[in-house]
């Protein structure tokens with residue numbers, strides 16, 4: 023997975039855009055992410071969309087990537103152990119052409 027990195031101001035952004043959202047430069051490139059992030063906020067979803075009913079309850083979270091952009095994904099670990107500020111890592115093994123839902127796992131303290 024990648025974010026866009028602006029060559030003029032250095033900002034990282036996601037989702038991809040034609041122009042940098044900070045300085046409007048069109049001089050950027052895609053940069054691979056480390057996959058580590060911090061939980062910004064989360065909620066428990068007990069009645070998810072029909073295609074995800076078998077996964078309920080789902081811990082849906084907004085995380086701040088170490089590169090800066092915020093993304094929404096789910097956290098696969100025990101919901102009782104997740105809190106704002108928890109460190110997580112993207113589990114890229116769950117991604118495929120059929121499954122683009124981002125799943126994060128807790129990092130040990």
Ligand SMILES: [Zn+2]
Pocket residue numbers: 028029030031032033042043044045046047
């Ligand atoms: Zn910029």
